Amino acid sequence: MQYQLKEEGEFNYIEQGEGPVLVILHGLFGALSNFKDVMDAFSHNFKVVIPMMPIYTLPVRETDVKNLAAFIHRFVDYKGFEKFSLLGNSLGGHVALVYTVEHQNRVDKLILTGSSGLYENAMGGSFPRREDRNYMKEKVGVTFYDPAMATDELVDEVFEIVNDRERLLRILALAKSAIRHNMAEELHNIKVPTCLIWGKNDNITPPDVAEEFHKLIENSDLFWIDQCGHAPMMERPAEFNTILNAWFEKVYAN
Numbered sequence: 068m069q070y071q072l073k074e075e076g077e078f079n080y081i082e083q084g085e086g087p088v089l090v091i092l093h094g095l096f097g098a099l100s101n102f103k104d105v106m107d108a109f110s111h112n113f114k115v116v117i118p119m120m121p122i123y124t125l126p127v128r129e130t131d132v133k134n135l136a137a138f139i140h141r142f143v144d145y146k147g148f149e150k151f152s153l154l155g156n157s158l159g160g161h162v163a164l165v166y167t168v169e170h171q172n173r174v175d176k177l178i179l180t181g182s183s184g185l186y187e188n189a190m191g192g193s194f195p196r197r198e199d200r201n202y203m204k205e206k207v208g209v210t211f212y213d214p215a216m217a218t219d220e221l222v223d224e225v226f227e228i229v230n231d232r233e234r235l236l237r238i239l240a241l242a243k244s245a246i247r248h249n250m251a252e253e254l255h256n257i258k259v260p261t262c263l264i265w266g267k268n269d270n271i272t273p274p275d276v277a278e279e280f281h282k283l284i285e286n287s288d289l290f291w292i293d294q295c296g297h298a299p300m301m302e303r304p305a306e307f308n309t310i311l312n313a314w315f316e317k318v319y320a321n
Contacts, residue, residue, distance in 0.1 A: 077121070105154070152176035200226055
């Protein structure tokens with residue numbers, strides 16, 4: 068199914084379905100299309116909303132995790148969402164964590180998959196061979212268990228981004244911000260039901276990161292997907308959706 072991007076003021080987003088609100092936050096290189104299978108599956112029972120975060124449009128000095136969380140706060144206020152669930156992958160998970168700590172009364176459920184916030188082995192603090200497309204294909208391939216997931220289209224998208232100086236500056240600023248903003252001392256404050264869905268073969272936020280999140284977030288459940296890397300909702304969408312659906316059924320029944 069094709070979804071129409073809505074453009075309203077400073078916000079660009081996709082919205083589909085009716086029911087409890089599920090806001091999805093994409094990662095640093097993540098396109099809205101990365102969550103197509105999640106939207107297809109959950110828009111039958113939820114209002115699924117995916118805002119495009121202003122990763123490439125904030126002033127460089129303001130391009131950090133906290134300002135992205137502030138943007139999400141403006142967005143949900145604009146939409147009038149008083150209570151909603153947050154699902155974030157990679158950087159999107161980190162933004163979701165910052166938002167939840169600051170506005171816990173607004174967050175109904177929290178879902179993290181391959182989230183930064185504790186430790187990540189990022190694609191790199193720099194891109195020394197960013198003009199080498201084969202090198203970039205290898206870097207993108209690390210995201211997945213199956214390197215074939217690094218399609219030519221996906222590699223071309225990343226290649227174009229990192230060879231645009233203005234976008235590259237913001238990516239590096241965000242990567243440094245994510246490393247600086249370690250949340251280990253704040254996670255005990257999160258009390259909302261939290262679902263952790265992790266690839267067993269995640270090389271960017273490895274399994275021990277998931278274990279640490281599980282230990283530090285009191286009301287959390289941890290689920291593993293085998294033969295899966297940093298983006299389970301892309302690489303193993305059927306298993307991801309099955310786990311998340313069963314978890315929603317459990318927590319909404321309580």
